[in-house]
Amino acid sequence: MTLTLEHVVKKYKDFTAVNGLNFTIGRGEIFGLIGQNGAGKTTTFRMILDLQDQTSGTITWDGTPIKKINRDYLGYLPEERGIFPQMKVEEQLLFFGELRGMKRDELKKEIDFWIARFDLEEKRHEKAETLSKGNQQKVQLIASFIHKPQFLILDEPFSGLDPVNRDLLKNAILLLKDKGVTILFSSHQMDNVEELCDHLCLLKRGVSLFSGSLLDLKKQYGKTKLTLRTNVPLNELEKLAGVKGVKVDRDEYVLTLVDETFAESIFEVVSNGQYIEKFSLDYLSLDEIFKDKVGGNVE
């Protein structure tokens, strides 16, 4: 399913939470919605799912308005975490799957598969309330897609997960993508977005600062980050042509270049015809781009 937002606006009385949002998410894509707290991510998700109305603009699925879409095609992990505390893990997943119209045999196979993938086998017959927060979140995650939706929205799915569980979730998202599921998610952790997303939208106070492919965003800045290890002193590096700034990061220097064409002449100077241990010209990380575009800290 292709999702298209055109000029979407959401106002709460005088306050504009989402202001003229436009983007398209193609089938099988992983799309990241990023922005600081209060940027309008959850509001956008809720409008896409028709849990609240937009003030103006249109949201369509394959050209059809959401109100006419079979809800079983959609999956949603809301920001508020919650499962039935007294229900056992397996019962919980059976409940959610059957609620969304899954046949029991197929549902059981899916549950077996995802319980194993998320390393929850030992917790299968435990009541949800006895699980750690991270494990409860994994159960809720599985519940959001156990019915095999075509389009899955995950609001901050990585928050509260340890690095091992974060990897399990990343792999699960990639597996769902392989199965053709379209995934839209938000995250404050830019490395997750960078590793997973094909496309993204960067929101600031309800306004889109960028919407498109990650590579196109990176190309806006170019390969202007040069990391190197050299004996050339800091004050000489600062004076080289094309160097905007130099930061020291442990035993390395990180240079910000005017543009990537200066890298070659810098290489000549710092290597001086000798072996050089590190000289790496890169795009800025998404985290650096985000901080530059949005300003301040992400959290």
Ligand SMILES: Nc1ncnc2c1ncn2[C@@H]1O[C@H](COP(=O)(O)OP(=O)(O)OP(=O)(O)O)[C@@H](O)[C@H]1O
């Ligand atoms: N029901 C409401 N009434 C009034 N204002 C609201 C309402 N819901 C959300 N807002 C405001 O709209 C803005 C966007 O909120 P939203 O929850 O979409 O942000 P978010 O990007 O999901 O933030 P976070 O990262 O903190 O979850 C915020 O300023 C919020 O206070």
